Amino acid sequence: MTATIENLSATEIEYTSAAPATAGVQAPCDPAVSTRCLVKRYRDGTEANRGIDLDVRRGEVVAILGPNGAGKTTFLRQLTTELKPTSGSISVFGVDAIAEPDRARRLMGITPQEAGVFETLTVQEHFELFARLKRLSKREAREGAREVIAELGLSNEIHKRVGALSGGQRRRILIGLALLGRPPLLILDEPTTGLDPSSRCAVWGVIRRAVADGATVILSTHYLEEAERLSDRIGVIKSGSLIALGTLEELLERVNRSYRLSYRDPFDPAGDLRVRHYSSFAQAQQHIARELLTEYSIARATLQDVYFALTGEPFDQDETEVSEVTR
Amino acid sequence: MTRLTDIICVFRIQLAGMRRDVGAFLLAALIFPSATYIFANAVGGSGGAPSQNRLRFLAGSIVFSLSLTSISWLGYLLLENRFTGRLKLFATLPLAPSSYVFGVLIFALAQAALGTTALLLVGRALGVEVHPNFPLLALVIVLTIFCLCGLGVVIAARARSFSQGSLLTDTLGAGLVFLAPVYYAPEMMPRGLSFFAQFLPTTFAARALQTTLAGGHAIGGELIALSLTAVAALTLGFRLMKWREE
DSSP states (O other): OOOOSTTOOTTTSOOOTTSOSSTTOOOOSSOSEEEEEEEEEOTTSOEEEEEEEEEEOTTOEEEEEOOTTSSHHHHHHHHTTSBOOSEEEEEETTEETTTOHHHHHTTEEEEOTTOOOOTTSBHHHHHHHHHHHTTOOHHHHHHHHHHHHHHTTOGGGTTSBGGGSOHHHHHHHHHHHHHTTOOSEEEEESTTTTOOHHHHHHHHHHHHHHHHTTOEEEEEOSOHHHHHHHOSEEEEEETTEEEEEEOHHHHHHHTTOOEEEEEOOTTOTTSOEEEEEESSHHHHHHHHHHHTOSSEEEEEOOHHHHHHHHHSOOSOTTEEEEEEEEO | OHHHHHHHHHHHHHHHHHHHHHHHHHIIIIIHHHHHHHHHHHHTTGGGOOHHHHHHHHHHHHHHHHHIIIIIIHHHHHHHHHHTTHHHHHHTSSOOHHHHHHHHHHHHHHHHHHHHHHHHHHHHHTTOOOOOOHHHHHHHHHHHHHHHHHHHHHHHHHOSSHHHHHHHHHHHHHHHHHTTTTSSOGGGSOHHHHHHHTTSHHHHHHHHHHHHHTTOOOOHHHHHHHHHHHHHHHHHHHHHOOSSBO
16 A cells, blocks of 8 residues: 555555565655754854754665764654654654644654663563554554564563563664654654664664665665665764765765775884775875885775764764875 | 553552552551550540540551542652553553543542551441441541642642652651641640641641541531642642653
């Protein structure tokens, strides 16, 4: 069933099962989410978001990256209607999320960054009660809960108290609660923070399945690998501004960092690993020849390189970034 | 209908929390006010306390129990929900903040019903003669809970930290009982305090309960005062309990 967006009820705007999995899918003219000149100034004068413009296409996954305190969570909290913007506009499937927050929220599944679970409920009770609060009927709530619990790999824990679960399992519950009712938009604030690698992979699987079913996802993350693997486009927020947005290729092109040369200084072999970026492979080779390097590697640049170029903050602490981009 | 479902779900979520703490709740709701009753009885004239005094002490203990239930424990619960991030989970839902507060209020009423019944049984066991008008008694309890819960909601919504809020709810939960002429006659209070205390909801609640437990009906003034306070406190509580931050 292809859902209609016009009547704007989450239970009716379910994932469009016929929709392709990733970006580029949809071409209806209206984006799933659109923000214009979004500004958030707190009472103490801090400007956490400074005029963010963003269009997220339907069925797309957009990852938001940025250093701590850059304004990622403030941005997402405004999208989820939890925080009222100082100025600007937010549209969610055509609904003005500032004027009609309740209506907009019905279209979203949200995983806040620091939400707590109800430890005395069993896993099943937790999902069923929250499904009911998402306006699902008793039968839908029961079935939806079982479905999401299975997707999250928590079927063996279904009758356990939430308080008896591990931190990773609790985090999975929070993500599962967002999936209940199959909302067309998922907003996940650092969904896998604190999870072990296998739990993280399980969550990625859940998000991918939701996207395959037609959901649009906006997530913030501190894991570059997560952003690379999950998202169609990546946005980088720094000091409250969206300083870059695009596919990984577009971002690499933008910062002229297609190749990454890692090497040790031949005159200081015990020194730190050094890194330089080049826009072409040949330029990297020239540097190797010129400097008589013997211990080096050239690789395609990664999101980590883009992130450093844009924010000035390295992710890998074992490397010394030579902040020089050679064209 | 949807609203009712929301309220019931919130109630059930809170009720599930009580499963773990039911022993502690019963202990606190029963032992503390019962002990206060026995203490007041002893201080007020040992076993020879006139029946009117015994009734006052029992009514006082019920008010104490209601105050603990609605301000101290309910306030604690609301603070816990807020400062452990559980409130954020509710805020992600298409749930009105008022439905959340009503769900929690119903939970407080259930606790109050349990605590009051237990105290009436204890009173009966200790030989207090009561002739309660049950519908009127229920009305007084509901209004008292609404008044005091409103205060709990206000504190929980405005507290800057969990410890600040919890300190306030504890102080107010006991303070509103001992600063009001609940266990003793108003004339025994310092004049300034006595003037202030006559406007406290616990004063109206104790007076109404005492009359109702004695089989009386003349509590119109107290009911009006409790209703007005309940409306004021809950209105303020609803206004402050918001999902959306400015």
